[in-house]
Amino acid sequence: MNTIKNKPIKLLPAFKDYLWGGTKLKTDFNKKSDLDIVAESWELSANEDGQSVVSGGEFDGYTMREYIAKVGKSVLGSKAQEMTYFPLLIKLIDAKTNLSVQVHPDDEYAERVEHSYGKTEMWYVLDCEPGAFLYYGLNREVSKEEFKERIDNNTVLEVLNKVEVHKGDVFFIPSGTIHAIGAGILICEIQQNSNITYRVYDYDRRDKYGRPRELHIDKALDVTELRPAPKLTQTQGGDDAVLASCKYFTVRRLRLNGKTEIDIDDTSFHSLIVTDGDGSIEMNDTKIELHKGDSVFVPAQKGSYVLAGEGEIVLSRI
Numbered sequence: 001m002n003t004i005k006n007k008p009i010k011l012l013p014a015f016k017d018y019l020w021g022g023t024k025l026k027t028d029f030n031k032k033s034d035l036d037i038v039a040e041s042w043e044l045s046a047n048e049d050g051q052s053v054v055s056g057g058e059f060d061g062y063t064m065r066e067y068i069a070k071v072g073k074s075v076l077g078s079k080a081q082e083m084t085y086f087p088l089l090i091k092l093i094d095a096k097t098n099l100s101v102q103v104h105p106d107d108e109y110a111e112r113v114e115h116s117y118g119k120t121e122m123w124y125v126l127d128c129e130p131g132a133f134l135y136y137g138l139n140r141e142v143s144k145e146e147f148k149e150r151i152d153n154n155t156v157l158e159v160l161n162k163v164e165v166h167k168g169d170v171f172f173i174p175s176g177t178i179h180a181i182g183a184g185i186l187i188c189e190i191q192q193n194s195n196i197t198y199r200v201y202d203y204d205r206r207d208k209y210g211r212p213r214e215l216h217i218d219k220a221l222d223v224t225e226l227r228p229a230p231k232l233t234q235t236q237g238g239d240d241a242v243l244a245s246c247k248y249f250t251v252r253r254l255r256l257n258g259k260t261e262i263d264i265d266d267t268s269f270h271s272l273i274v275t276d277g278d279g280s281i282e283m284n285d286t287k288i289e290l291h292k293g294d295s296v297f298v299p300a301q302k303g304s305y306v307l308a309g310e311g312e313i314v315l316s317r318i
């Protein structure tokens, strides 16, 4: 059956001009914004802090929440029917300078303390400056006392696991893993739909009013895994590679080289982020042109769609 609710839709993001951001999302990823700095673009978001908006077609101008209210929750797929919140938040992030050192709670803690989801996240590195690095977990086991002391005396970086970054790298960050994206890194982030961040160190930076950003040390001490970081797994190559798979999401990297047919089922929607090149998606009498930086939502349904073109797409589902 071919109805308006099973057509793919193109999305425009919500933008964030956080102080650490750059301009590459505008210059390299075709993002159109009046903001001078675009730190983040929220490419698939029904989060109250910034929603994506439908572009073109019958639902042009609808926010993600308005679109779902109109067509029904079935577009999210059977796996999402029990969920209280939209399941994913997908962003592009341009870190011109370092992001704060932070940690996110798991579902149990977030539900109890924040009435929200926890946050497990994944980063796919789209671009980086030579020598760029980030922090991922601890480099050794530390006691809670030592961890707290190092936060208090600004030496916490010494016990973090510092990793050099290359284009194409994948980092899977379970809730409880302390982390910080470093300067000169542009990533696509796939995460649970939660905006709960416990900041433990911010390089003593000040905002434009001369104030430091708030730290959340007690909560961070509650949720941080104080063991060394899990080993990073190497992603296999190929035109269709799984970058990460966990109970919250599965993420694939598709390399486009001509036409390819992608199967979809009724258990989850697909989110497509065009990370390189140009092409198109065709499904149910709808054709959408794709360019680097574009975001498309494909409603859950039994069927398939055709991708054509040259480039790379990050496909996420729950």
Ligand SMILES: [Zn+2]
Pocket (backbone or CB within 6 Å): 102, 104, 121, 179
């Ligand atoms: Zn984070």
